Amino acid sequence: MKFTMKALLGAAAVLASAAVAQAQTTLKWAHAYETSEPFHTESVWAAEEIAKRTDGRYKIDVYPASQLGKEADINQGLKLGTVDIIISGSSFAAREFKPIGVTYYPYIFRDPAHLIAYTKSDVFKQLAAGYEEASGNHITAVTYYGTRHTTANKEIKTCADMQGLKIRVPDVPAYLAMPRACGANTTPIAFAEVYLALQNGTVEAQENPLTAIEAKKFFEVQKNIILTGHIVDHLNTVVSKTTWASLSDEDKAIFSEVMLEAAERGTKIVEEREAALVEKFKADGLTVSEVDKEDFLKNVLEKSPLEDYGYRKEDWEAIRAVQ
Template sequence: MKKLAFTTLTLTLPLAAAGMAFANDFTDMEPVTLRLAHVVNEQDGFHVAATKFEELVEARTDGKVDIEIYPNASLGDERTLLEGMQIGTVDMGVITNGPVANFVEEMAVFELPFLFPSPEAAYEVLDGEIGQELLDKLAEVNLKGLAYAERGFRNLTNSERAVNTPEDLDGLRIRVMENPVYTDTFRELGANAVPMAWTEALTAMQQGTIDGQENPVNVIHSFNLDETQSYMTLTRHTYAPAIFVMGMPAWNQLPPAAQEVLTEAAQEAAEHERQVNAEMESEQLAELREAGMEINDSPDLEAFQSAVVPVYEKYGDQFGDYLERIRATLQ
């Protein structure tokens, strides 16, 4: 017991000292409140990331930077949030990469299907030189990229039938994010791809105007999609990052010490969310099965990968040299 207490103390003291050092930088700073918005509920990984970020920032700035979190799309859908950040009506958010790629096209390289074989492979690219370059490009559209959290590996659900091969998708109306790579991916798979905002998709599934959607397990679980979707296929077809992003109007009002805190806190909160997502997935799948959802955990992935080859032929050279560099990094 004494050994455990000593170990904890030795780990805690450097963190406390670091926190004091941060706080000393903010003695003369005027307090500021930053509104951080996201479009999902409080059970979702985005909220896990946001609350961890809030905790870290407020502690390290001695409360001089206050983070107010607005979940559940209370300030608008993701495109609306990004546009608000550009003009200063929203300060920051945790935003799915797909909508961000509508502002910086090169970021859509991450949306290519079956690009990353594992979460660890994705983290290597996102947290490295390539990911940082793309975050920096957001400045060209009056946004500031801080770090990559995650939406995670996306999977297919639908209300009509079990799906094991692309042929099983024929004619199904599948909601996809408002991003052309996703739209074309699911059209190549044989579905009727329907781009729409997530808030609209929830209503459309309840009303039966769409048959299905694709999202990570954590989203499927936190939004109780088993109530409208009877079938899930663990295609893991795309790894979707999410981005801690600020508007430049909010970023530029902060002193350098606060900017440093926000950048470091965003990275730590992102890594925390990744760990939570990994720990929770098996439990969430078990609960969805118990709720009656039929889950195919071994679909014919080779057939899915073959079907999306035309997506690479169409988009492979539209992202500069990023696709080539990502593949080189993953070799």
């Protein structure tokens, strides 16, 4: 039986294609954010980039907007094997390893640049290693989510101005630290219901990054935007214990490199959007005001001490010292 060279080459191509298909690993990357947000667009970019840099050995499908479950569910999914990679806040990582939650303590970060510098520091490596030891999961990157500010029915300049203020705050311990230290009455209302609660006076204030204030149109029912800047919020990119262990050292390096690049890209987008929003809110006639942050910090340290939340003072000091 005779085979032409063309037939032989064709057969070889089919076999090579089958080998690649057989060697390809499909992974699930999940998060709770909308498709328009950088946490999604840059995850999609990273998935495509990992496929390129590994010659197609990995196919990563990204599931946005809680398609595979809410944030608590996808964190649990890392253990159950229902997801391989997630984007999630440190408040969830702190459920496995409490000290990493110190990064939500008010005024620990000066600004986004300080947050990013922290992610390259020894104290970050120690906290990430503590989380990995407790959970088995590996943090590959940190993306800036936004700085949390306050909107209210009145102007606020000092911590004392919040005395008795009815404010909606997520039911996360470190998020409650600043308002409670200032004597505010905190109310945990579901995020989807905050606009109506502000409109009908159930609460008189709320706190969120500027991007969320704009997206949820809180500025329509609150004319004072107070740049309290109490939490420089962030999200971790986390790979499950099983998936991370299955990667070769070469692939671990590729995943880490790409995910860090994606985080840097996402951080830049968020920073640019926030800067533009300050100017937009002012142009729209809203009152945008600064506060005495040292006054707020002094009250937080005195009335909501680190130790109350299970955080370590040495971690706080090391992070504050990062330049």
